[in-house]
Amino acid sequence: MRYARVSAGGRAVWGRVGETDVELLSGSPIEGDAQVIGTVPRDTALWLPPVVPPVFYAVGMNYPRHIAHAGAAVPDRPEVGYRANNALTGHGSPIVRPAGVEGRFEAEPELVAVIGRTLKHATHDDARAAVFGWTIGNDVSARTWQHQDRSFWRSKNSDTFKPMGPWIETDVDALAQTTTLRVNGEQRASFPTGDMVFDPFDHIVEITRHITLQPGDVLWMGAESTCQLEPGDTVEVEISGIGVLSNPVHPEGNHPS
Amino acid sequence: MRYARVSAGGRAVWGRVGETDVELLSGSPIEGDAQVIGTVPRDTALWLPPVVPPVFYAVGMNYPRHIAHAGAAVPDRPEVGYRANNALTGHGSPIVRPAGVEGRFEAEPELVAVIGRTLKHATHDDARAAVFGWTIGNDVSARTWQHQDRSFWRSKNSDTFKPMGPWIETDVDALAQTTTLRVNGEQRASFPTGDMVFDPFDHIVEITRHITLQPGDVLWMGAESTCQLEPGDTVEVEISGIGVLSNPVHPEGNHPS
Numbered sequence: 001m002r003y004a005r006v007s008a009g010g011r012a013v014w015g016r017v018g019e020t021d022v023e024l025l026s027g028s029p030i031e032g033d034a035q036v037i038g039t040v041p042r043d044t045a046l047w048l049p050p051v052v053p054p055v056f057y058a059v060g061m062n063y064p065r066h067i068a069h070a071g072a073a074v075p076d077r078p079e080v081g082y083r084a085n086n087a088l089t090g091h092g093s094p095i096v097r098p099a100g101v102e103g104r105f106e107a108e109p110e111l112v113a114v115i116g117r118t119l120k121h122a123t124h125d126d127a128r129a130a131v132f133g134w135t136i137g138n139d140v141s142a143r144t145w146q147h148q149d150r151s152f153w154r155s156k157n158s159d160t161f162k163p164m165g166p167w168i169e170t171d172v173d174a175l176a177q178t179t180t181l182r183v184n185g186e187q188r189a190s191f192p193t194g195d196m197v198f199d200p201f202d203h204i205v206e207i208t209r210h211i212t213l214q215p216g217d218v219l220w221m222g223a224e225s226t227c228q229l230e231p232g233d234t235v236e237v238e239i240s241g242i243g244v245l246s247n248p249v250h251p252e253g254n255h256p257s
Numbered sequence: 258m259r260y261a262r263v264s265a266g267g268r269a270v271w272g273r274v275g276e277t278d279v280e281l282l283s284g285s286p287i288e289g290d291a292q293v294i295g296t297v298p299r300d301t302a303l304w305l306p307p308v309v310p311p312v313f314y315a316v317g318m319n320y321p322r323h324i325a326h327a328g329a330a331v332p333d334r335p336e337v338g339y340r341a342n343n344a345l346t347g348h349g350s351p352i353v354r355p356a357g358v359e360g361r362f363e364a365e366p367e368l369v370a371v372i373g374r375t376l377k378h379a380t381h382d383d384a385r386a387a388v389f390g391w392t393i394g395n396d397v398s399a400r401t402w403q404h405q406d407r408s409f410w411r412s413k414n415s416d417t418f419k420p421m422g423p424w425i426e427t428d429v430d431a432l433a434q435t436t437t438l439r440v441n442g443e444q445r446a447s448f449p450t451g452d453m454v455f456d457p458f459d460h461i462v463e464i465t466r467h468i469t470l471q472p473g474d475v476l477w478m479g480a481e482s483t484c485q486l487e488p489g490d491t492v493e494v495e496i497s498g499i500g501v502l503s504n505p506v507h508p509e510g511n512h513p514s
Binding site: 060080087098120151211212 | 377
């Protein structure tokens with residue numbers, strides 16, 4: 001099943017995505033039984049981030065080729081960092097490059113696990129059972145700020161820097177898929193989605209030794225490859241079996257400050 | 258006015274805190290006009306974190322004496338990091354020291370600004386008008402993990418590591434107050450709350466150059482001093498004009514994993 005959040009009548013509404021329509025739901029499918037309350041044609045849907053997480057977890061160095069390229073050490077245990085909800089935006093909405101950003105402004109195509117239940121001290125079996133479904137993330141990064149700043153606050157968390165979507169796919173073997181990154185229709189990268197140092201379940205087991213995961217939490221799994229983005233581009237991240245997350249890149253307008 | 262969230266009938270309910278009672282409210286005072294729907298005696302209230310933020314911002318090095326003590330460079334501009342909502346706990350609830358933590362396990366007493374409105378590209382005047390009120394945070398930190406790990410994920414974000422409360426005070430000149438840290442009734446630190454390199458309004462102006470702040474976001478402002486905590490201790494953070502945040506420290510029980 002594919003679940004999304006769309007804008008309907010000015011509100012964020014959960015939906016079940018079919019071939020031609022999105023059935024609007026009375027509540028969150030993560031929380032329980034949601035009833036169908038209407039439909040919108042799929043090709044006119046305004047897609048929102050498919051979930052706004054209580055906590056937004058992100059894995060850094062997690063693909064062997066990325067780690068080798070960066071000259072970094074291979075992690076000996078799973079660790080996570082954080083991203084911020086203000087940066088989330090949906091499929092089809094613009095990524096805005098801030099006026100002050102120059103140089104490398106890059107896309108990072110990532111698999112995202114969406115947590116479906118409250119979880120602590122999880123076994124691997126618990127971890128597998130706790131994933132509600134899978135979506136796609138683009139961890140847009142302004143490298144100059146990433147190198148200048150003490151944290152990733154603006155380099156990875158400026159408004160619109162975290163496209164996520166288009167939907168959550170509940171029936172897919174996510175680690176057996178292929179991740180593809182395209183700009184203006186041209187392929188820039190393609191790699192096996194599951195070629196990770198530590199997979200999502202390894203991370204969930206480690207995180208929940210100390211932390212309670214909650215329904216709706218998301219775990220972004222890192223990327224093997226990146227590519228440059230320029231205003232005017234359209235960037236697509238495809239994960240086979242899940243879907244395509246597509247966003248245009250816009251320049252920021254002028255602001256008084 | 259003092260606003261809190263308390264547990265009533267198994268639900269989280271907003272309340273207005275008086276001398277002897279907490280008036281329960283129909284909704285969030287940050288969002289608009291909430292109606293009184295009941296009362297509970299103040300001395301029996303079960304205090305929750307006074308807000309669960311959409312984004313949880315935290316300032317690191319921000320007090321000159323702390324920076325000098327750490328041998329760090331004085332920041333030349335405001336920056337922020339993040340903490341995670343799973344770690345929040347309320348006034349009176351235990352801080353649980355994980356079984357794997359040894360060595361320095363410390364309290365950091367912090368002023369917290371609670372954002373009241375949506376805000377981007379703020380001036381200093383906008384920033385002042387956007388603060389709904391002030392509360393108190395204790396940025397509990399496991400230093401061994403902080404030094405071992407690539408991020409602060411478990412050193413500062415394990416469950417119960419972020420006591421916040423007891424309430425939000427809307428009528429106080431927060432930067433003119435005194436912050437006091439006590440363990441088992443003994444004073445361990447006392448410093449002028451406002452003796453910061455960059456104040457909350459400086460941070461809000463800088464953050465909102467790139468990031469939209471939202472109602473309920475919190476900004477923890479850093480600490481001048483820290484002190485060691487042991488299981489069995491009770492730690493209090495007082496900020497004059499706001500209140501006292503008190504939490505017992507418990508050892509973690511045994512877990513199968």
